[in-house]
Amino acid sequence: MPTDLSRLCIHSITTKPWPLDVAIDKFSAAGIGGISVWQDAAEAIGFQRARQLLEASPLEVVSYVRGGFFPHHSREARQRALDDNRRLLDEAASLGAPLLVLVCGAEPRQSLTESRHQIQAGIESLIDHAAGCGVKMAIEPLHPMYADTRSAINTLGQANRVAEAIGHEQVGIAVDVYHLWWDDQLEEEIRRCGANDNLYAFHICDWKVPTSDMLLDRGLMGEGCIDVPRIRGWVEDTGFTGLHEVEIFSNAYWASDQDEFLQRILAAYRQHS
Amino acid sequence: MPTDLSRLCIHSITTKPWPLDVAIDKFSAAGIGGISVWQDAAEAIGFQRARQLLEASPLEVVSYVRGGFFPHHSREARQRALDDNRRLLDEAASLGAPLLVLVCGAEPRQSLTESRHQIQAGIESLIDHAAGCGVKMAIEPLHPMYADTRSAINTLGQANRVAEAIGHEQVGIAVDVYHLWWDDQLEEEIRRCGANDNLYAFHICDWKVPTSDMLLDRGLMGEGCIDVPRIRGWVEDTGFTGLHEVEIFSNAYWASDQDEFLQRILAAYRQHS
Numbered sequence: 001m002p003t004d005l006s007r008l009c010i011h012s013i014t015t016k017p018w019p020l021d022v023a024i025d026k027f028s029a030a031g032i033g034g035i036s037v038w039q040d041a042a043e044a045i046g047f048q049r050a051r052q053l054l055e056a057s058p059l060e061v062v063s064y065v066r067g068g069f070f071p072h073h074s075r076e077a078r079q080r081a082l083d084d085n086r087r088l089l090d091e092a093a094s095l096g097a098p099l100l101v102l103v104c105g106a107e108p109r110q111s112l113t114e115s116r117h118q119i120q121a122g123i124e125s126l127i128d129h130a131a132g133c134g135v136k137m138a139i140e141p142l143h144p145m146y147a148d149t150r151s152a153i154n155t156l157g158q159a160n161r162v163a164e165a166i167g168h169e170q171v172g173i174a175v176d177v178y179h180l181w182w183d184d185q186l187e188e189e190i191r192r193c194g195a196n197d198n199l200y201a202f203h204i205c206d207w208k209v210p211t212s213d214m215l216l217d218r219g220l221m222g223e224g225c226i227d228v229p230r231i232r233g234w235v236e237d238t239g240f241t242g243l244h245e246v247e248i249f250s251n252a253y254w255a256s257d258q259d260e261f262l263q264r265i266l267a268a269y270r271q272h273s
Numbered sequence: 274m275p276t277d278l279s280r281l282c283i284h285s286i287t288t289k290p291w292p293l294d295v296a297i298d299k300f301s302a303a304g305i306g307g308i309s310v311w312q313d314a315a316e317a318i319g320f321q322r323a324r325q326l327l328e329a330s331p332l333e334v335v336s337y338v339r340g341g342f343f344p345h346h347s348r349e350a351r352q353r354a355l356d357d358n359r360r361l362l363d364e365a366a367s368l369g370a371p372l373l374v375l376v377c378g379a380e381p382r383q384s385l386t387e388s389r390h391q392i393q394a395g396i397e398s399l400i401d402h403a404a405g406c407g408v409k410m411a412i413e414p415l416h417p418m419y420a421d422t423r424s425a426i427n428t429l430g431q432a433n434r435v436a437e438a439i440g441h442e443q444v445g446i447a448v449d450v451y452h453l454w455w456d457d458q459l460e461e462e463i464r465r466c467g468a469n470d471n472l473y474a475f476h477i478c479d480w481k482v483p484t485s486d487m488l489l490d491r492g493l494m495g496e497g498c499i500d501v502p503r504i505r506g507w508v509e510d511t512g513f514t515g516l517h518e519v520e521i522f523s524n525a526y527w528a529s530d531q532d533e534f535l536q537r538i539l540a541a542y543r544q545h546s
Contacts, residue, residue: 108482108497108498109498111500111503112454112455112457116457143417143418144416144417144418144455144456145416145417145418145484145487147454147455148480148482148483148484148497148498149482149483152455154455154456154457155428155456155457157458158457158458161457181385181420182385182417182420182425182427183417183427183428184385184389184427184428184431184434185430185431207421209381209421209422210421210422211418211421211487214418214484214487224381224421225381225382225421227384230384
């Protein structure tokens with residue numbers, strides 16, 4: 001288990017009730033290593049102010065969340081998505097974030113095959129812009145229960161195939177235990193991901209038993225059935241030295257006292273990660 | 274699309290408000306080819322009566338649902354599960370059902386690896402009894418959102434590996450579009466499943482967008498985002514000549530008029546399967 005907090009990063013959405021400036025203060029005071037910044041949180045306080053506060057803090061900016069959503073029926077909508085992603089890459093650079101996380105998207109009115117083609121084409125068309133910004137992109141495979149509208153990339157094996165087909169250092173993968181824990185191929189695919197230098201980010205939380213909401217009922221590490229330390233071990237066996245990002249969407253936790261919740265995150269990280 | 278109903282089978286749970294005797298009457302009158310019988314439905318009217326009604330009907334008994342749930346913490350609980358499965362195999366035989374569908378189970382307090390070992394060992398220990406009954410068993414890979422408590426077998430690739438490791442004609446696989454539609458390896462794994470003579474059953478329904486309940490909000494074919502005809506094509510390309518089993522758990526449909534619902538099933542089968 002982690003003995004210090006230097007490799008702990010928290011996503012701003014995890015403590016969603018806190019404005020970004022408050023989150024930066026609280027996370028800094030707690031002594032954690034990093035923060036991943038969600039777009040709406042930065043936009044709400046302004047990108048210039050967000051950058052100043054982040055630069056003045058001891059926090060490492062780990063990633064900017066989230067781009068993607070490439071598949072659409074119409075060419076115009078796909079073009080708008082690319083424009084949005086270029087703006088997000090610019091924003092990531094302006095905040096000093098080295099990585100944009102991609103929730104790749106899915107369009108239920110077209111085939112998964114078509115959506116997958118549009119995802120790969122979309123990512124490829126952003127590579128030059130991303131390189132110009134100095135921002136890498138991480139494909140985040142999402143749990144198959146999100147294959148209808150959120151992502152047509154649903155296993156690490158599939159994400160590996162896409163990243164390898166693209167074959168550019170600007171594009172890697174974010175491994176999130178919530179989306180991938182169930183997969184009997186996970187250890188092997190993590191090894192493959194690392195061996196190809198595609199393992200760019202590592203997200204943690206837990207799968208509650210039972211889960212009451214498909215989107216907003218994630219648990220703290222140790223609260224559910226995911227063996228986070230085991231998966232972290234596989235990730236670190238590849239040579240991954242990045243931060244461990246706590247990304248929790250939870251109506252229950254958002255409704256609770258956020259200072260107490262932060263203390264629970266630190267305890268869960270120390271004991272169950 | 275199917276032009277007649279001879280290959281349409283409906284699971285008794287699909288029209289759950291109807292007792293089994295009513296379902297047998299209604300399905301027979303509708304001219305469909307078969308029925309898959311759930312344990313509680315048969316038990317409620319008695320196995321002897323159920324058998325008489327099924328024998329007197331024109332319906333083919335396609336499968337008996339459901340055995341499995343092998344993983345447990347204690348040896349005693351695992352033994353009870355095996356006893357339960359032997360009883361279910363006997364009941365299947367008594368109803369004239371040639372196949373017992375296995376929802377393999379998962380125990381969230383132990384590792385998936387351990388649960389998977391217990392699943393394979395459990396199935397293997399039932400083979401002689403199943404052969405004696407003349408009843409085959411079908412591993413049904415379940416959607417990864419059920420990996421916590423319902424099944425640690427979550428992709429067709431994984432089910433193929435387990436069935437191939439067991440390597441006995443008494444054990445095959447049930448392919449259900451609801452659980453497997455999202456998988457980018459599905460076409461390939463269906464081909465493999467068929468090539469190894471492991472494709473024993475084919476279940477259909479649809480994934481609603483949005484899905485309001487993780488268990489009880491399945492849709493009729495055509496109502497969601499699953500390309501059922503395409504997957505059926507892959508299944509039949511392997512030489513599969515079995516029935517197409519409609520298995521829908523839906524609070525909304527169960528609350529509706531079941532005669533009207535049956536007509537909707539027939540229409541959905543003709544137009545969207």
